[in-house]
Amino acid sequence: MPARCPFDADGLHWPGILADIADAAGPLAAHRVAEARGGAPAYFPRQDALSDDHWLVVACGWDAARAIARRVGGHRHDLPLGPLSGNRAAVARAIREGLENGLTGHAVARLVGVDCRTVRRHKNDDDRAGQAFKTDQHRLA
Known part of the structure; x- marks a missing residue:
């Protein structure tokens, strides 16, 4: 734990x-x-x-x-599901923090209370956003 x-x-x-x-x-x-x-x-x-x-x-x-x-x-x-249920911004932040702290996607999913696919989707969206930023920076140089 x-x-x-x-x-x-x-x-x-x-x-x-x-x-x-x-x-x-x-x-x-x-x-x-x-x-x-x-x-x-x-x-x-x-x-x-x-x-x-x-x-x-x-x-x-x-x-x-x-x-x-x-x-x-x-x-x-x-018992409610917790402070993250129904709050997309808080869920996204918790997923990002978990991944940044080196947790696996499965561990993040369990801790945040979402499906592994949700974690993977957030990770892929972040990866695509980072790649788009790098591409834009390259074009500006």
């Missing part, structure tokens, strides 16, 4: 319960919860009901899971 969010989380709007999770345990925990259970309802246990094999502990680690359980535990919540 990455040690930090795979995208710049500063200034992102965390929808729904993910805002509480980000506030309680940080943006990486919110991202991991959305990655693990986003788009579906999920039960968050009380702190004393957490265990090593509970999905929340597996996804976020004990410290973050305890913080989340203290804030939202004991209830079922509908």
